[in-house]
Amino acid sequence: MNNTGVIFDLDGVIVDTAKYHYLAWKNLADNLGFEFTETHNELLKGVSRVRSLEILLDIGKVDLSEDKKRDILVAKNEDYLKYIYKMGANEILPGVENLLNTLDALGIKYVLGSASKNAPLILNQVGLFDRFRGIVDGNSVSKAKPDPEVFLIGAEKLNLKPECCVVFEDAIAGIEAANKANMISVGVGDDNTLSDADFNFKNLTEIPHNFFTEVISA
Ligand code: B16
Numbered sequence: 001m002n003n004t005g006v007i008f009d010l011d012g013v014i015v016d017t018a019k020y021h022y023l024a025w026k027n028l029a030d031n032l033g034f035e036f037t038e039t040h041n042e043l044l045k046g047v048s049r050v051r052s053l054e055i056l057l058d059i060g061k062v063d064l065s066e067d068k069k070r071d072i073l074v075a076k077n078e079d080y081l082k083y084i085y086k087m088g089a090n091e092i093l094p095g096v097e098n099l100l101n102t103l104d105a106l107g108i109k110y111v112l113g114s115a116s117k118n119a120p121l122i123l124n125q126v127g128l129f130d131r132f133r134g135i136v137d138g139n140s141v142s143k144a145k146p147d148p149e150v151f152l153i154g155a156e157k158l159n160l161k162p163e164c165c166v167v168f169e170d171a172i173a174g175i176e177a178a179n180k181a182n183m184i185s186v187g188v189g190d191d192n193t194l195s196d197a198d199f200n201f202k203n204l205t206e207i208p209h210n211f212f213t214e215v216i217s218a
Pocket residue numbers: 009010011012018021044045046047048049052077113114115116117118119138171
């Protein structure tokens with residue numbers, strides 16, 4: 001199985017940090033004087049921090065100077081990190097550790113491919129940092145998902161061709177990026193939302209033990 005590799009998204013696949021992003025964005029919206037709901041928050045999943053702010057300001061119909069936007073992005077991240085520093089291994093999503101153990105047993109390498117600039121910190125908090133062969137995060141890319149750049153760099157780190165890589169993603173933009181990269185895309189979450197994925201699972205506990213040996217190597 002050394003000719004197959006896996007690239008994991010972080011938020012929504014390994015851990016659920018969306019709820020902390022929500023609290024921090026909501027705090028910001030409260031301060032700016034408009035409502036930001038959990039439904040609005042869905043629009044920010046898998047989206048870069050800068051783009052998230054643009055979407056948020058559109059929702060509130062607020063126009064800000066570039067300087068103010070920069071200050072706000074720093075403040076939002078500081079607020080968000082207060083939650084991240086409280087995270088521990090109990091926040092690893094169900095099925096993740098089993099899946100990593102299966103991959104280790106099969107000799108399948110895996111890396112992270114996330115839009116988050118906080119990805120290394122989050123993986124450290126939950127004790128998974130050392131398990132990944134490499135990390136591609138929001139600091140390593142110039143183009144955000146749905147651009148395939150993050151996953152193509154992941155394939156380089158795995159030393160594999162894109163078509164030998166399997167991507168686990170919870171966001172539409174991430175599935176689009178994986179498909180554009182010519183990788184095998186696995187949607188984690190709602191299969192209607194992620195209908196463009198090659199395979200769909202509600203969460204990682206649903207992945208059959210023989211998924212890699214039978215489905216992917218077929
Ligand atoms: P940060 P992923 C994404 O993580 C989140 O889904 C998205 O909501 C967030 O805006 C983005 O990371 C950037 O995060 O502010 O920490 O740099 O799903 O690509 O792992």
